[in-house]
Amino acid sequence: MTNRSPMAIVASGLRKAFGDHVVLDGIDVAVGPGKVYAMLGPNGAGKTTVVNILTTLLTADAGTVVIAGHDVATDGDAARAAIGVTGQLSAVDNLLTGRENLQLMADLRHLRKKEGRERVQQLLEHFDLVDAAGKLLSTYSLGMRRRLDLAMTLVGEPRIIFLDEPTTGLDPRSRRTMWELIRSLADGGVTIFLTTQYLEEADELADWIAVLDGGRLVAEGTSDALKQRVPGGHIRLQFADAEALAAAAEHFAGATADEEALTLSVPSDGRPDDVRSALDRLERAGIELGGLSMHTPDLDDVFFALTGNGAKASATTDSLERAAQ
Amino acid sequence: MSSLTYVVPDAATMLRRNLKHLLRYPVMMIVYVGQPIFVLLMFVGVYGNALGEATPGTSYIEFAAPAVLLITVNFGCTTTAFNVFSDTSSGIVSRLRTMSISRAAILGGHVLESLIRTTISALVTLVVCLLLGYRANGGFLGWLGTVALVSFFSLALTWLVVALALSARTLQQATSNTLIFQFLPFFSSAFVPTDTMPPVVSWLAENQPLTPIIETIRALLAGTPAGSTALVALAWCAGIGIAGFVWAIRLFGRDPVPH
Numbered sequence: 254m255t256n257r258s259p260m261a262i263v264a265s266g267l268r269k270a271f272g273d274h275v276v277l278d279g280i281d282v283a284v285g286p287g288k289v290y291a292m293l294g295p296n297g298a299g300k301t302t303v304v305n306i307l308t309t310l311l312t313a314d315a316g317t318v319v320i321a322g323h324d325v326a327t328d329g330d331a332a333r334a335a336i337g338v339t340g341q342l343s344a345v346d347n348l349l350t351g352r353e354n355l356q357l358m359a360d361l362r363h364l365r366k367k368e369g370r371e372r373v374q375q376l377l378e379h380f381d382l383v384d385a386a387g388k389l390l391s392t393y394s395l396g397m398r399r400r401l402d403l404a405m406t407l408v409g410e411p412r413i414i415f416l417d418e419p420t421t422g423l424d425p426r427s428r429r430t431m432w433e434l435i436r437s438l439a440d441g442g443v444t445i446f447l448t449t450q451y452l453e454e455a456d457e458l459a460d461w462i463a464v465l466d467g468g469r470l471v472a473e474g475t476s477d478a479l480k481q482r483v484p485g486g487h488i489r490l491q492f493a494d495a496e497a498l499a500a501a502a503e504h505f506a507g508a509t510a511d512e513e514a515l516t517l518s519v520p521s522d523g524r525p526d527d528v529r530s531a532l533d534r535l536e537r538a539g540i541e542l543g544g545l546s547m548h549t550p551d552l553d554d555v556f557f558a559l560t561g562n563g564a565k566a567s568a569t570t571d572s573l574e575r576a577a578q
Numbered sequence: 579m580s581s582l583t584y585v586v587p588d589a590a591t592m593l594r595r596n597l598k599h600l601l602r603y604p605v606m607m608i609v610y611v612g613q614p615i616f617v618l619l620m621f622v623g624v625y626g627n628a629l630g631e632a633t634p635g636t637s638y639i640e641f642a643a644p645a646v647l648l649i650t651v652n653f654g655c656t657t658t659a660f661n662v663f664s665d666t667s668s669g670i671v672s673r674l675r676t677m678s679i680s681r682a683a684i685l686g687g688h689v690l691e692s693l694i695r696t697t698i699s700a701l702v703t704l705v706v707c708l709l710l711g712y713r714a715n716g717g718f719l720g721w722l723g724t725v726a727l728v729s730f731f732s733l734a735l736t737w738l739v740v741a742l743a744l745s746a747r748t749l750q751q752a753t754s755n756t757l758i759f760q761f762l763p764f765f766s767s768a769f770v771p772t773d774t775m776p777p778v779v780s781w782l783a784e785n786q787p788l789t790p791i792i793e794t795i796r797a798l799l800a801g802t803p804a805g806s807t808a809l810v811a812l813a814w815c816a817g818i819g820i821a822g823f824v825w826a827i828r829l830f831g832r833d834p835v836p837h
Contacts, residue, residue: 308676311833334678344673348599360591361679363584389602405673 260319261286261413261444262307267316269302276302278468280316282446284461286412289435289445291459293452293556298465300448301341304417307446308338321413337411341418341448343398344405345390351401352377352386358408376404380434396427403434413444420454432457452556464559471559479555487518488531491544501540505531515543523549585680592687593694596661600691606657611699613653615706618646621769622710632770643707644795645768647724648788650699651732652763655739655756658692662743663752672834681830685740692736693729700728716801723798727811731791734819735759741826767792787814 262284269277276299284290294300305311307318309329318325321335338344346354355376359369377383380400385393393401399419406414419435420428435458439445449455455462456476463473472479492498492515501517502510508519521527528545535542600607621629622639630638665671665688674684714720739756746752763769765779766788772780783789790810797804804811 310672310675330678333676336676338673338676340669340672344669346595346670347668348602349595353595353598357591357595360594361588361674361677363587409677 259286260284261288261321262290262446263317263319264307265317267303267306267318268314269299269306269311270314276468277306277313280465280468280470282307282463284444284446286444287439287442288460289439289447289458291455291462292446292448292465293450293455293462294448294465295450299468300450300465301417303465304338304340304415304446304448308336308415309333335411336413336415337406337409338415339399339402339406339417339419341421343402345398345402347390350387350389351382351393351397354390354401354405355408358405362409364408372408376407380404381430394427396423396430399423399427399431400434403431407438411443414438414446416445416447418448418450421450428454464556466559472555482555482558486521486523486547486549488521488528489546489548490517490519490531490535490542491515491546492517493541493543497540497543500538501535504534504538504540518548521547523547582680585683585686588679588683589686589690592684593690596687596691597694599661600695606660607695607698610654610657610695611702614646614650614699614703617649618642618703618706618710621646629770632774637711639707639710639712640800641796642769643710643712644724644799645763645766645792646707647700647703648728648731648792648795649763649768650703651696651728651735652759652788654692654696654699654732655735655759656753657695658688658736658739659743659746659752659756660749661691662688662740663746663749666744666830666834675834682827685826685830688740689733689736692739693732696732697729714799714801716799720798720801724795727791727795727798727815730812730815730819734815734822736822737826738818738822741822741829744826744829762786762788787811787818790814 260283262282264280264282267277267280267282268275280299280303282290282292282303292300292303302311306313307320307325309318309325309332318332320332323329323331323335325332346357349357352373355373356369359373362369364372377386380403382397382401382404385397390398390401403416403419416435420431423431432454435445435447439458445458447455447458460475461473462476462479463470464479465471472482474482490501492501495512495515498510498512498515498517502508505517505519508517510517519527519531528547532542532545621642626638626642630641633641662685666684671684675681716724739759742755743752746755766772766783766786768788772783772789775783790807791814794804794808794811797807
């Protein structure tokens with residue numbers, strides 16, 4: 254191993270433009286060995302471009318990339334030998350069966366015949382694809398294709414893996430399965446660079462989260478550190494009309510009223526006592542409450558606080574879509 | 579690095595995979611094999627009596643068969659362009675580009691598959707020629723030379739077709755870029771002697787690559803000396819092959835264009 258750098262992935266000052274359209278405007282990435290790094294951003298933020306540059310598929314206009322100690326500009330082949338990539342678009346051969354796809358990877362990784370066959374069988378079992386192994390990919394569901402895609406990445410047992418939106422478009426159950434598979438890789442000490450547009454996914458899987466918006470990293474840190482960057486949680490009180498809202502607002506100093514939604518947000522860190530006291534106060538004042546909800550800060554708040562309006566709109570759509578599933 | 583050491587086994591792996599595609603979706607192969615046979619039957623069976631008057635001293639099948647054997651290569655170009663374009667713009671090849679595999683091996687797999695496809699087509703065409711009464715006088719050496727020259731031309735032209743497919747932005751463009759190779763035989767000495775053509779067309783036909791190659795194969799199969807025509811034929815093949823190879827490798831080395 255010529256691992257001069259203690260970091261698995263280091264990139265600095267990455268810039269990329271397609272024509273006049275600047276996609277990346279100075280991105281720095283550093284991922285330690287065995288860490289899970291999530292790059293979070295709305296559609297069109299430039300996540301796939303980052304992955305394509307880090308995996309040598311695209312050349313950056315400026316900046317350097319070092320993978321497992323190998324500079325991709327001078328030693329791309331050694332960098333490629335160290336990584337595995339699962340792309341956003343299924344990087345599978347649609348005209349072959351699942352087993353043939355895995356065998357193709359085993360052959361191109363130059364595993365010996367017996368070793369290759371064993372590895373293929375082992376992966377089929379691990380990824381729950383044994384029954385579908387002999388079927389053409391046209392019969393596979395999206396979840397199966399994603400699992401096969403990841404299994405193909407693992408044939409050569411790479412120590413650094415790039416996952417570009419591994420769960421986009423999957424149903425909740427398939428998403429959970431992917432998360433478990435990714436977590437088991439991380440437990441095995443594999444370095445993982447993951448992109449996602451789902452805050453929940455970054456929260457579940459990553460040690461370190463970077464938020465990409467408009468070609469720049471607008472924030473990064475651990476999930477907890479990012480959450481601390483936004484105002485705390487609150488109790489949201491819902492009223493039937495504006496009069497009730499106005500009356501209630503007088504009893505809660507420091508609360509913010511939303512006259513359109515007829516809600517009152519009372520700061521709270523989520524203790525049950527806060528709820529009891531709020532309800533008591535309303536009852537004593539004789540104000541009828543329409544509804545109540547607790548709101549604890551999550552990455553959504555961070556995301557909305559950090560990214561632009563366009564990002565907010567698209568992220569909201571994503572949440573709605575997920576809610577509808 | 580490691581990827582160059584493995585260029586031959588990797589190309590063989592890619593070839594096996596491409597042949598699996600071919601076997602699994604035989605429709606394209608059937609259409610492709612059918613084309614030169616259709617042309618053969620048209621020219622020999624339908625126009626043969628009339629065209630035979632332009633080739634005194636030989637039967638028309640004896641004149642046309644060597645040419646039709648060669649142009650099986652030309653008819654395969656569209657299929658090759660289709661395969662190369664759709665494959666290199668697919669997810670699987672993106673994955674291969676991020677692996678430690680020689681990029682020449684990925685293209686080489688397509689070129690070798692094309693060579694095998696052309697050979698099958700040429701063999702089927704030969705059987706039809708024999709059924710139509712064609713007999714060659716060139717003996718074993720004549721056949722050997724023919725196989726070598728048709729293969730050399732196929733290899734050379736395929737690299738150029740690969741480059742043309744890689745330079746295209748759409749699948750339509752990739753296939754239409756190579757249509758010219760299907761029409762080229764009709765402006766050569768393939769079906770009638772060039773001196774029967776109008777002066778300008780005759781000059782074009784004399785000076786395009788297919789004519790010397792076809793004349794060389796005619797000579798080889800007839801057992802007559804080909805002389806300097808053979809050298810011109812070999813020079814054309816070498817030129818087309820080297821230009822195509824260099825261009826294709828350069829295009830495939832660039833960042834992929836989003837399709």
